[in-house]
Amino acid sequence: MTDLTLTPVQTRQSHIGKAVLRWSLYILLGVFALFYLMPLFVMVTTSLKSLEEIRTGDLVALPREVTFEAWRTAWSSACTGIQCEGVRPFFWNSVLIAIPAVTLSTLLGAMNGYVIAQWRFRGANLIFSLMLFGCFIPFQVVLLPMARLLGMMGIAGTIPGLIFVHVIYGLGFTTLFFRNYYVSIPAELTKAAKVDGAGFFRIFWSIFLPLSLPIIVVTVIWQFTQIWNDFLFGVSFSQAGTQPVTVALNNIVNSTTGVKEYNVDMAAAIIAALPTLLVYVVAGKYFIRGLTAGSVKG
Amino acid sequence: MTKWLEEHTPKLVLAPSFVAIMIFVYGFIAWTAWVSFTRSRLLPKYEIEGLIQYERLMASPRWETALNNLFVFGALFIIIAMVLGLLLAILLDQNIRTEGAIRTIYLYPMALSMIVTGTAWKWILNPGLGLEAMIRGWGFESFTFDWLVNPDMAIYTVVIAAIWQSSGFVMALFLAGLRSVDQEIIRAAQVDGIPTWRVYTAIIIPSMAPIFLSAFIVLSHLAIKSFDLVIALTGGGPGYATDLPATYMYAMAFSRGDIGQAASSAMIMMMVVFAIVVPYLYSELRSKDD
Structure with missing residues (x-):
């Protein structure tokens, strides 16, 4: 003592x-x-x-x-290869790619997660495992056949082609997010609704969707960040006019012609980073939740 | 008919995604695996020729550099990011009043594209006008920091930028882990007069083994997939001094027109990822079923 x-x-x-x-x-x-x-x-x-x-x-x-001269140049007149229109057209390309790709992959992920978590049938867990493994592959292993397939489908180097690629390879994660969220909702709820005569879509629409706001926010933020920041698919599957902003930024910075304009490089980099930074500042909590859910799983 | 439809709606809803994954993930992997055993060059050929592409890989000095770089970069990146992440998490766990703001600052690089990160660090590390010039300007005339253009050191600039980008995320993982440790045990230890550092090393850190594993999986996955950062920061150079398997694969596929080499290098990348991820996922899925 x-x-x-x-x-x-x-x-x-x-x-x-x-x-x-x-x-x-x-x-x-x-x-x-x-x-x-x-x-x-x-x-x-x-x-x-x-x-x-x-x-x-x-x-x-x-x-x-x-x-603000560098910002003006970066936005509307910096050269990305032979084109000298700044990052503006490419910024809009990224928007045009991200919006439909995020919407579609989130929607599909919600439906998939709902089926796997609440309408279990034989093989559903195997399907889920297969989708989960798909999240982890290095995309290099699908680049070559995807390039050929996009060519055969006639959408090589187009924005719809990039949307398609992002939806396909986003599915694993969006399904994972929704599945893990819906799995914690008691199965009795679905059963009771079935007894009352509600069908598959009715139950999703009036019971599950209203409960889903947090996970929708997490998924949308995750998918938006992934797709906006993507470079590998963008550089592999786009042409001069359809490149996303990350590819354009890299072209500006690494173009070898003329004087190196560091201020323009930096302005272009900030422009390319602004949308995801904004999302992070506004909804950081959900951003972190997605990151940890994507790595540790719920 | 409607009854059948009603019964099978869930399967029908899942079917398109399932088919897509089977074709675009597993079918495509099979295609790449097949082509990696052929003599494909500019165009794919489908006659199996054995391990010729893998033999070419092993004989290629550029591939050897890429693999070496992956091990150097991967090891340093994973170890430093984990140590730094853990340190930051422990520091932040001491009832810091401004924790929210500090956490936001540590984590924001994770929201940026690797291309943006690479662009920023390329400017900071360039010897002519960046850090080196600044410190020389302060009067240290002989100060040299030219890693970015030095073939022997350039890979370490990739390590620096990658750690800057990802260590905050590791911190967030560890912080969540620290918070989930049973507070009762910690309080009991403190009542017994055990010093704080011992509480950490003997109680808290050992109980976070699963978090270490997750952090390791995520970081090694990031390391193997690293592509954008190298492209933006060094472009794989000087020469091909900072090539990684991912940049090697891309160069073979899209600028050298050597599909066989691209396919075989991609397969090796996948095998490395799977060697790390498969045991982890397998144990995770199994423990969930129990």
Whole structure:
């Protein structure tokens, strides 16, 4: 018992020790925060500088003179190969790809998850396992046959072709999300509704859909982030006019002609990143839930 | 008829997705596997010729570099991201008042495209105007940090950028794990006067083994699939010093017109992924059925 009673001097010392520990903890956390923020900070400041200032100035210095010239160039006149229209047309390509692909894959995932979780039949679990394994394949293994198939279907290098690819390879994850969500809803609910004479779609529409808002948000955010940030499918299955924004950004940055305009590169990178960053800031909670659900599974 | 339809609606709803997965995942894997055993070059051929493509792979110095890079990059990326993620999670677990904001800052890179990440780090690490020039400008004239253009060091720039992008996510995983440890046990240990660091090393961290496994699976999966980051950051260069299997496969498929090499390298990538993921998924699915 004696060692628990401290003299006043000892308590004061331990108070000081605690405060020091506390402060160093906050400082350490702050240093790491700087590490994560630094690239974003450098991107933003560089995009607001003139090329002249970039050549003479400091990497992390604030711009002496703020100019939006680089943003204008990046948006509407930077060269992505032979085309010099900025990232604007490609930004809209990404929108045109993402919206239908996210909608379709979420819808299909909801129906699949509903069937697998609530209308169990023989083989349903095997089908689910097969779909789950499909989430993990490296897509390189399907690139060659997919390129040939898109060619045969006459949609190679088109936006519908890319939508098709994203829907197919998004199905595994969207099904997983909804299945894991619906599995926790008691089967008695479906049974009772069946006794009352409600059919398959009626039950989905009036019982399950109204309960699904959180998982719809998680799935939509997950799919949107995946599809917007995709590069592999975009670069493999698009042509000059149908490339998504990630491919256009890479072309701007790695085009070898002319003077390297770092400020334009950075502005283009921020433009390409804005939609997913916005989603993250607005709905970060759901974004994290999707990430962890996609990796740990519920 | 309507009765039959009613009975089979669930199966009919699932059928299109099932067929799609069977064709576009498993059928396509089979196609790639088949072609990897042929002499296909610019066009696919379908006569089986044995392991010729795999022998060509093994003989290719570029493939050897790609495989070596995968091991160097993968090992460093996984280990550092896990250590950093765990450290950040433990630091954040000390009743930090601004936890929400700090977590948001640590995790936002995960929302970015690898192409954006690569573009940003390419600019920061370029020796002419980036970090090196900045520190020289501060008076350290002989400071050199040219990893990005140094063939022996360039792969480490990929490691840096990849860790920057993914470590926050590992932190989120570990933080969720720390929160799920039984608080009673921790309190009991504290009452017994066991120092905090011992509580972590002896009680909390060992109880998070499943989280370590998930983090490992996710990170190794990310490492093997890494493609965009290398393309944006180094383009596989200098030369092919930072090639990974994914960039090798892409180069063979779409710029070299060597379908046989593309198929066989893709198959090896898949085997590496499956060697890691299949035992994990198998045990997960089994434990769920029990």
